[in-house]
Amino acid sequence: SYVMTQPPSVSVAPGKTARISCGGNNIGSKTVHWYQQKPGQAPMLVIFYDTDRPSGIPERFSGSNSGNTATLTISRVEAGDEADYYCQIWDNPTDHRVFGGGTRLTVL
């Protein structure tokens, strides 16, 4: 089945930009979604269809997807952005849904 690789952790200072990658074979040909999960809470959708934001998600959150890497970018990082982030795709050939392993974002 399709495998997506995320870095286990990313650290960033407040006010700076965080970039969280999601690698996969020709992932640019797939549609990637991103979720934020804070401790003790259910995941929450922050980006869908590579670049779209659900209502209520700040413009500081953006996404891109090309080649073998999809990226979630968080601009002007705030302490409240500290969380685990997961990428997810619909694997078309198998009709399975797949999550990346997750990345813990630490705000220094």
Place this chain on the structure above:
Amino acid sequence: QVQLLESGPGLVRPSETLSLTCSVFGGSISTFYWTWIRQPPGKGLEWIGYNYHSGTTMYNPSLKSRLSISVDMSKNQFSLRLSSVTAADTAVYYCARENSGYFDLWGRGTLVTVSS
């Protein structure tokens, strides 16, 4: 707005069957893909499978032989049954609504521990 709420036993004995129900409030269950996702303690998310329109199902191949997901439209609920559980099935189980490939609505999750 639509809300999801998981219910079921928090403790299941090894080799027995884990059964959970997700109630859908504020919306109809007659559309969308109704999904279960789990997260072992301290680990990442694992897609379990879905039921769509009370007929079409798709399951994670690693769980398929033990798994059943059903929808009860009369109760606006969907359910998970996972048989022959082991300690490896200990996890927080989330029900979720899938909308065109992404999960836009999640329950709060329920911890199920497999232990004797």
